[in-house]
Amino acid sequence: MANGAAGRPVTGWEQRYCRAVIISDTVATGLVVGSIGNFFGARDAANWHEKWGILAFGTEVLVLGALAVSRSWAPAVLGQGAEEFRRLGRSLFAATVVLALGGIALTSRNIKLWIFVAIPAIALVTMTARYVLRLWLHRQRGEGQCLRPVLAAGSPDTVRDLIARTRRFPHIGWRVEAVCTPDGRGTDGDEVDGVPVVGELADVAKHVRHDGYRVVAVTPDAHWSPHRLQRLAWNLEGSDAEMVVAPVLMEVAGPRLHVDAVLGIPLLRVSMPTFTGGRRAVKEVVDRVGATLLLVLLAPLMVLVALLVLADSRGGVLYRQRRVGKDGREFTILKFRTMVAGAHGARASLASRNEGAGLLFKLRSDPRVTRVGAVLRRYSLDELPQLFNVVTGAMSLVGPRPPLPEECAAYGPDIRRRLLVKPGLTGLWQINGRSDLPWEEAVRLDLRYVEDWSLALDTVILWKTLRAVLHGQGAY
Template sequence: MSATSVPRARRRSAAPPSVDGWELFAPGIRGEGTAARRAWRSRYVRQSAILDAAAAAIAGFAGYYLWFVVFAAYGPRPPLWAVLVFPVVWVPVMLVARAYEERFLWIGVEEYRRVLNAAVLVLALVATVSWGLRLDVARGLVVVTLPLATLLTVSGRLAHRHWLRRARQRGEHLQTTILVGSRETVAALDEQLQRTPEQGYKVIGCCLPSRERSTGADAFNGLPVLGGVTDVVDVVHRFEVDTVAVLPGPEIHGSVLRRLGWQLEDTDAELLLAPAVTDVVGPRVHIRPVAGLPLLHMERPELTGVRRWTKELVDRSAAAMGLLLLSPVLLAIAVAVCLDSRGPVFFRQERVGRCGETFTMLKFRSMVQGAPKLVEDLTRADEGNGVLFKMRHDPRVTRVGRTLRRYSLDELPQLINVLRGDMSLVGPRPPLAKEVEKYGLDMHRRFLVKPGLTGLWQVSGRSDLSWDDSVRIDVRYVENWSLTFDVMILWKTVGAVLRGSGAY
């Protein structure tokens, strides 16, 4: 079997329900109605406003206490009740900054950008009012209170969003969705939405072009076929659909999309247009008007220049600091490895790095000596994804090695690789040469950057991923690399390591 033909791990049942019995596929959703399913949105907005007011009140009292009690600042001290003015100002300014609009909430970074805009607006408002009315405002109080309110507000919204994601993973607060497009594009988007249930899209069926419905099948890829491209509006009315996701195809051109948008204006359904290019997000994608047309402009990935040198500097500085701070832990692990079994402390292995150059990767030895030679004897017990050899209960792993692998402690010596410049703190997984021989064209994109000590692979399931998912995740990282992206992955790595999911 080739590397690209490994079957996907996530599939719906082989016997999908019929169109008339689609309630079996999405139980309890049809009878609710769009308005009932969306009722949680207004509650979410109100809860966000309450959280913001609470954050502002806490920041106000904390700023008052720190500035006038802890720091004992000189100057006129306002009465304590005056700090309650700050929440009264904070929430309306957030409203002016459009921080409560549903399109900016619960997904993407725009929600947090709106909070920062509100903070700047409050600062400008305080400066203008104090200057215009000649008020003696405690500047230190503003310096302490405003940043603290911003931090608490962003933290509250992060926690609120996390609560929503957990609820959606339990099947709550979902919006029914139909996919419109060719079989290939519909299948790809459906599988991607299945991988991210926290996004809240419950796919209940699809509408295919007429030339692809000639087979007369009631379902495809586990999805009921609810109609054709011209039947979308009827399907929306019939099944009270919340969202229509349209993908590019030969029968779905500009005039068809324009008419579909007009027709959906009389319904409660939202219209989403999926681009042909996937796994490209963030600042690389812009909509630019050209000759009256909204064209999607895709910037080149920024893998060179100042940003690359900044990443290099951050990597090596953090690796040096990490080795210094973790030296007692590294020494304790080295002693445990020596006492547990015979063999060297470190396991050295040739891996392929940036531009296809090989380097020696270091790890604490977690297996018995000579473990690589025993792989052939365990081939039948392989639980990997068709390319990578993995076993959940590998007999080659030592007692100490199980603990090291469970919490990824065996990978700490790779900080030395980062310090030497062979690896980065964040990047694709460093592959073996024999794995590279099985790579397709897409997978070679990963060699544009250095392999990482951690990466999207580690925070997305690690060894539990299929080969197709591993390829998609590595390419996605390269296509969307940024320093912010690295910080996000490092933050998620902490939770992934503590959970130990996919670590074996």
């Protein structure tokens, strides 16, 4: 516990991190526009200031202004989730539109260079720089640094769930340091899962002002009536604390949640998940074009892997297996063969050694896996032929894990919602532990993707997949 708000650096690291992001964006934008302006302006030195200097300066001011207006530097969105990159993308798109309109108004002949070269280059450099900063921040949080002190207020059971989640995912940046419960008691005497209970729910504001907590996390409890929540919000005004209320909704978040005021009543509106429409059409195009480009780029590697598979053991290069796709339609998934011939027939004899969670069959040291196959599995190279499944439309680049028919036969109605979208070559399960995940957590991640899908989330998953593959964690 802290001794007081005066001794706690409430926002020091947040201010430094926000400043680092602003400097990074400014330097990255300046380097891109400066390099383009100098390279092309050198060919027209006589008119450099008129044609290139003004455009370079104007582009940088426009981009940085768009970032500021869209609140892309707000501390609440920096360092976690897809919203940071979503705002960055919207800012650059707005800058592109304004730049195009300005070019038309000024009848500039050089405007295409800044629209089709400069802005995409700025997007690539700024997003890469932000991702590097985020990796540093997450590493610090994994070591217990750069965390926001949290006071959790609610029933002991819901608070315990919150504590467990913050410990399991430290990159979120929360550390629950104190708890308030309805009667001032916890599940373990004066504690809830090792966190001290400092008072009752009516005492929340007093403890926040005395100890300087950065976040007040309100979890479900019968005590929290609308009037009491409103009173708590008023009592927290003027403090450094951010009040966060957990709605009683199962795994619904992101772009589907909207707060509307209707007849003076704040209502949390949950829009329907989108399974069709313009964004899905864009995803379809990105999937097929992206998979085709990856097949072309990775063709030499795939040929090398095929030769290694053939040289290592008897059998074909590819392994074909029936899987279940969108709306329950079966398809044949393609993989590089990683097991000895006839491996499927030997599965029954290994059933007693199954280490897989739930309906999955997995063995960390499966005797059927070949030497080359073990390497391919560790780095997910065996899954490269699934790009052909993406090109043909049976799979997506990002989506839930493609299940086996026998798994689907055991699905309940809730889990069957995974089949509302195409299965993916990668997904939230791929970047959060893969085979090391408990079955319930793997299902939760798949259902979360189905409910909260967005193009920005797909982009983040694809970006993080590279790191997950290189580390090889949870792959066997």
